[in-house]
Every structure is written in structure tokens, then in C-alpha cells.
Amino acid sequence: MIIPQDKIDDIRERADIVQIVSEYVPLKKSGRNHIGICPFHAEKTPSFTVTDEKQIFYCFGCGAGGNVFTFLMKQENLSFPEAVRTIAKRLGIDIPPDNKPSSESNQRELMFLANHVAMDFYHQNLLTSPAAENARTYLKKRGLKPEIIKNFKIGYAPAGRDNLVKFLLNKGISLELSEKAGLLSKRDKDFYDRFRNRVMFPIMDVRNRVVGFGGRALGNEEPKYLNSPTSPLFKKGEVVYGMYQAKNAASKEGFVLIVEGYFDLIMLHQYGFSNTVATLGTALTVDHLRKLKGYTKEIYTLFDSDAAGKAAVIKSLLMFLEEDVHARVVLIPPGLDPDDLLQKEGAVQMTQYIQKAKPIMDFFLNSLKSKLNTETSNGKVSFLEESAPYIANIKNPAERNIYIEKISNVLHIGPDVVLSTIKAAKNTSFGKSMGEELKDRQRNTPTANEIIAKKDSAKTEETILKILLAYPYLYNDSVNSAVDMFNTDFLKEAGRLVIGVLQQKSSKIEIASLVDAAHDDKVKTWLLKHSVEDDGAIKEEPKKILEDCCRKVLTETRFKKETSLLLKKLAEAEKRGDINSFKTLSESYLSKKRA
Numbered sequence: 001m002i003i004p005q006d007k008i009d010d011i012r013e014r015a016d017i018v019q020i021v022s023e024y025v026p027l028k029k030s031g032r033n034h035i036g037i038c039p040f041h042a043e044k045t046p047s048f049t050v051t052d053e054k055q056i057f058y059c060f061g062c063g064a065g066g067n068v069f070t071f072l073m074k075q076e077n078l079s080f081p082e083a084v085r086t087i088a089k090r091l092g093i094d095i096p097p098d099n100k101p102s103s104e105s106n107q108r109e110l111m112f113l114a115n116h117v118a119m120d121f122y123h124q125n126l127l128t129s130p131a132a133e134n135a136r137t138y139l140k141k142r143g144l145k146p147e148i149i150k151n152f153k154i155g156y157a158p159a160g161r162d163n164l165v166k167f168l169l170n171k172g173i174s175l176e177l178s179e180k181a182g183l184l185s186k187r188d189k190d191f192y193d194r195f196r197n198r199v200m201f202p203i204m205d206v207r208n209r210v211v212g213f214g215g216r217a218l219g220n221e222e223p224k225y226l227n228s229p230t231s232p233l234f235k236k237g238e239v240v241y242g243m244y245q246a247k248n249a250a251s252k253e254g255f256v257l258i259v260e261g262y263f264d265l266i267m268l269h270q271y272g273f274s275n276t277v278a279t280l281g282t283a284l285t286v287d288h289l290r291k292l293k294g295y296t297k298e299i300y301t302l303f304d305s306d307a308a309g310k311a312a313v314i315k316s317l318l319m320f321l322e323e324d325v326h327a328r329v330v331l332i333p334p335g336l337d338p339d340d341l342l343q344k345e346g347a348v349q350m351t352q353y354i355q356k357a358k359p360i361m362d363f364f365l366n367s368l369k370s371k372l373n374t375e376t377s378n379g380k381v382s383f384l385e386e387s388a389p390y391i392a393n394i395k396n397p398a399e400r401n402i403y404i405e406k407i408s409n410v411l412h413i414g415p416d417v418v419l420s421t422i423k424a425a426k427n428t429s430f431g432k433s434m435g436e437e438l439k440d441r442q443r444n445t446p447t448a449n450e451i452i453a454k455k456d457s458a459k460t461e462e463t464i465l466k467i468l469l470a471y472p473y474l475y476n477d478s479v480n481s482a483v484d485m486f487n488t489d490f491l492k493e494a495g496r497l498v499i500g501v502l503q504q505k506s507s508k509i510e511i512a513s514l515v516d517a518a519h520d521d522k523v524k525t526w527l528l529k530h531s532v533e534d535d536g537a538i539k540e541e542p543k544k545i546l547e548d549c550c551r552k553v554l555t556e557t558r559f560k561k562e563t564s565l566l567l568k569k570l571a572e573a574e575k576r577g578d579i580n581s582f583k584t585l586s587e588s589y590l591s592k593k594r595a
């Protein structure tokens with residue numbers, strides 16, 4: 001069913017955008033606003049702004065913006081009604097349930113519930129069931145303490161085909177949806193437990209909701225690790241295991257440690273490295289990085305030091321550069337994984353390895369150097385060619401220069417040579433983002449004529465709207481007529497939206513509500529940006545500026561109308577061969593142009 005508009009308004013008015021955004025993005029107070037690192041694009045200095053007063057967010061870096069609903073939709077991949085319901089639920093506002101069984105939001109909620117019930121089932125089994133004796137012994141042997149087992153809600157999925165099925169049925173949980181969440185499998189018409197005789201690691205999202213599970217085989221079953229299949233809640237390449245438990249420590253410590261496996265993660269937490277997260281047997285992805293970077297300035301990789309581990313680090317280098325995330329590589333002795341290392345050498349030793357972590361670029365250059373003979377000119381050339389594309393992708397020019405000097409020292413060649421190789425790399429295939437960016441820019445760049453024709457009028461139009469947003473009570477009929485004459489289409493639409501509100505009810509513009517009505521992204525972005533931004537220039541005499549600008553728009557329009565009419569008449573006179581009319585018309589045209 002459709003949620004009534006007054007409900008939506010009520011929910012939006014009662015929700016606190018600062019509080020909701022804070023659950024995902026650490027925010028700091030800055031003047032009247034709150035700022036943080038944008039979760040929607042790569043950045044190091046915060047340009048993501050949330051205003052308490054207007055209940056909107058806007059990123060000056062990438063232009064993402066909107067109200068509390070828009071934020072949840074983007075952040076959690078929700079539809080509009082889902083976002084509204086999610087917030088309503090937190091506020092305890094009752095919305096009649098969506099009776100359509102296919103309703104997505106309903107299904108998600110029920111799948112979360114199924115996962116939660118399953119987590120409790122597995123966990124209780126591990127703690128108390130006699131059948132879980134082997135699992136308990138196994139975890140003890142691996143060195144896990146009871147507290148960590150409780151903290152991470154580790155469990156045991158019993159052997160047998162339908163223990164969980166029966167439990168879920170008893171609790172009134174839909175088996176269809178449990179199957180969709182990846183807990184069960186279905187053959188013909190029957191449901192079976194997907195995970196059997198396995199140690200179970202529930203995987204939580206940042207809000208502590210169970211999105212999936214990883215199951216470690218106790219016997220020799222294959223696969224050794226069985227993860228939940230891809231589901232509406234679980235996407236393997238996006239999930240950061242341990243994020244919920246690590247997020248506070250990560251923002252306190254200023255860096256996050258990233259490991260590959262479940263036991264590595266658990267053991268690091270057990271030894272006090274609470275800022276540790278894990279990828280789930282997959283390589284690090286851009287989605288992982290984007291989830292992490294709101295919480296931390298730096299990422300330390302802590303992988304096995306075998307060849308595969310090193311290759312994984314180098315493979316992720318470009319991604320770190322493109323996302324502009326600082327990364328360091330923790331090197332541990334070969335043949336040990338972090339879990340072994342902790343149990344053999346302890347936390348103090350681990351801390352030392354972590355403190356010695358090298359920036360990922362240095363790690364890369366070192367491994368390149370050990371691979372090539374940089375004494376020969378062939379070796380030098382290969383070194384330059386292989387490193388240049390990476391150096392070219394460093395976003396900060398000062399940092400780039402540090403590496404240009406380093407390479408010049410390693411190869412004993414002039415920094416100018418290094419620089420020109422890097423410049424060349426920037427323009428070729430590898431620096432694709434650069435090339436594409438350039439092409440985009442060319443495609444979107446208006447011609448000089450367009451700029452000259454539009455610049456002044458757009459500026460006047462923008463000023464009118466800015467004043468209207470800041471001082472809505474100044475609205476009058478001439479503003480209305482001026483907006484009708486706007487040349488710039490999206491400004492005209494923005495103006496109509498604002499005026500629509502002013503004509504309807506109040507002398508107040510609820511921007512958070514207005515953006516839901518704006519269908520054009522450009523309109524939305526413009527409105528958000530200028531509601532957040534403070535334009536000092538209009539503060540002095542808003543009333544007078546508004547009058548002047550409106551007059552300007554109206555005069556220009558009249559002028560344009562008149563001249564185009566004259567031109568038309570002129571052409572007709574020329575066609576008729578009416579030389580007298582032609583002369584007078586062209587004189588008045590020219591005098592108008594000069595005026």
C-alpha cells in the first residue's frame with residue numbers, strides 16, 4: 001500500500017538526520033553544520049555536510065545530497081518506501097503494514113529476522129548441546145576464549161538435514177524467506193539446512209544486523225569454508241567482516257587492520273587488536289574500501305606473507321590510489337599467518353610488526369626492485385615503465401613528488417626523466433580514469449558562445465533563487481513573473497518548485513521535503529547546495545538585490561522579445577523588397593541593440 005503523504009511528512013519532520021547519518025559516517029560539528037568524510041566518493045578532507053536546522057545533507061565534493069530518506073536510500077540501497085518505513089520503525093511511528101507479500105522491505109526485515117533467529121539457534125547449540133562437543137573442543141584447540149565466542153556469537157550448526165528447519169518452523173519463521181536468506185536449500189518441495197556440522201560465524205553489518213554466515217567444516221567436508229550465497233542481504237565482495245565490532249576502535253586508533261580469514265580476525269580481537277576487520281576469502285574490493293574509509297584514515301593490510309599474499313597487496317595498490325586511501329603493509333615472517341603468529345609470539349611482537357608497516361607504495365617499489373636488475377639499463381627502463389602508471393595515479397602532487405625522487409635515487413637517473421615517463425603514463429591507457437575524465441570534460445564543455453550568452457542571465461537567475469531560499473518572505477508577484485522568464489531550464493524548474501511551496505502554504509521553505517518533489521537531479525543538487533552554502537553577497541540588501549535582479553530578467557526578456565520581433569519584420573520587409581520599412585526597422589533594431 002502507498003504510504004500517505006502526511007505520514008511521510010510526519011516521519012521526515014520527526015527524524016533527526018544528524019543522528020541517522022552518524023550511524024554510518026562519523027560527523028564533527030563545524031559551525032552550524034556537521035561535516036564528515038563523504039561515503040559516496042573518494043576524499044580525504046571532509047566535504048560532506050549535514051545541517052541540523054534544514055535536515056538535509058550535501059557533499060561539496062561529489063554533489064550527492066538530499067534528506068534523511070535520500071541518505072538511507074543511497075547508503076542502504078533502499079527504495080523510497082523502504083527508507084520511509086525503516087525510519088518510521090525507529091521512531092515508533094505506526095505505518096499500516098505492507099500487505100503485498102512481494103513487498104521488498106517486508107521481505108528484507110523478515111530475512112534479517114530469520115538470520116537472527118538462526119544465529120541464536122547456532123550459538124545456543126554451541127554453548128549447550130551435547131552434540132556440539134566436537135565443535136567446542138575444536139574451538140578450544142584453536143585457542144578461542146569463551147568471551148570472544150560470546151562477543152562474536154560464534155555457533156554450531158548440527159549435523160542432520162533439518163534441525164534448523166524445525167526450529168524456524170517452531171518460531172513461525174517463513175521457510176521460503178529463510179531459503180532466500182541462504183539459511184536453507186530447497187529440493188523439490190522440501191527445505192533442508194544448508195549448513196551442517198559446521199562452526200558458524202555470523203556476519204553482521206555496521207548496524208549489527210546479521211546479513212549472512214560463514215561455516216567452517218569440522219570434518220573433512222568440502223568446502224572447508226562455506227559462506228552464505230549471494231542474497232538481498234549478503235554480497236560477498238561488499239561485506240566487511242567484523243566492521244560492527246571494529247568501528248569504534250578503528251576511528252579511535254586512526255587505522256584499521258585488514259586480514260583475510262575468520263580465525264585471523266577473531267584472534268586479533270582476542271589479543272586486543274579491536275580495530276581489525278576481514279574480507280571473506282575474496283580480494284579487497286572498492287566496496288570494501290568505501291565501507292571502511294568513513295571510519296579510518298589509513299588501512300593496514302595484514303595478509304599471509306606468502307607469494308599469494310604479496311600479490312594480493314600489489315593487486316589492490318591501484319584501488320587504494322584511485323580511492324585516495326592511505327595504506328600500509330604489515331609484513332610478518334613467511335610461513336605464518338596472523339593467527340599462528342599471535343599464538344606463538346604474542347601481542348607485543350605483533351605490535352612491533354604493525355609499527356614497522358610500510359606505505360604500500362614503498363612495498364611495491366621494493367618488490368619491483370628485488371624482481372629487476374636496476375643496474376642495467378634494461379632493468380631501469382622496466383622499473384620506470386612498471387612503476388610510472390602507479391605513481392601517475394597518486395592524487396596528491398606533493399606525495400607524487402616524493403616518489404619521483406625516490407625512484408630517481410633508486411635508478412640513479414634525473415627526476416626530470418622519471419617525471420616525463422610518469423607524464424606519458426598519465427596520457428596512455430593505464431591512466432584510463434585520467435583520459436576518460438578529460439574526454440568527459442570535453443563532451444560536457446559548452447562552447448564559448450554558450451557560456452557568454454548564458455553566464456550573466458544564469459547568474460541573475462541564481463541570485464533570485466538564492467534570495468528566495470534564504471528570505472522566502474520577500475516573495476512577490478514580480479518574482480513569479482521573473483522566474484517564468486528564466487532562460488536556464490533547471491533554474492526555472494527549481495524556481496517553480498520553490499514558488500509552488502510559497503504560493504501553497506507558508507512563508508517557509510522546507511527544503512528537506514522539497515527535494516522529494518524535485519525529479520531532475522540537477523534541480524535537486526542545486527537546491528541542496530545553495531541551502532547549505534552561505535552566500536555572504538546577498539546578506540547586505542536582499543530586498544534590493546532581488547528587485548534589481550527581477551527587473552533585469554524582465555527587461556532582458558522584453559528586449560529579447562522585441563528584437564526578435566523586429567528581426568522577423570526585417571526579414572519580411574527584405575523579402576517584399578520594401579526598402580523603406582527595411583531601413584526604419586534596421587535603424588530601430590540597431591538602436592535597440594546599442595541601448
Ligand SMILES: [Zn+2]
Nearest residue numbers: 038041059062
Ligand atoms: Zn561526496
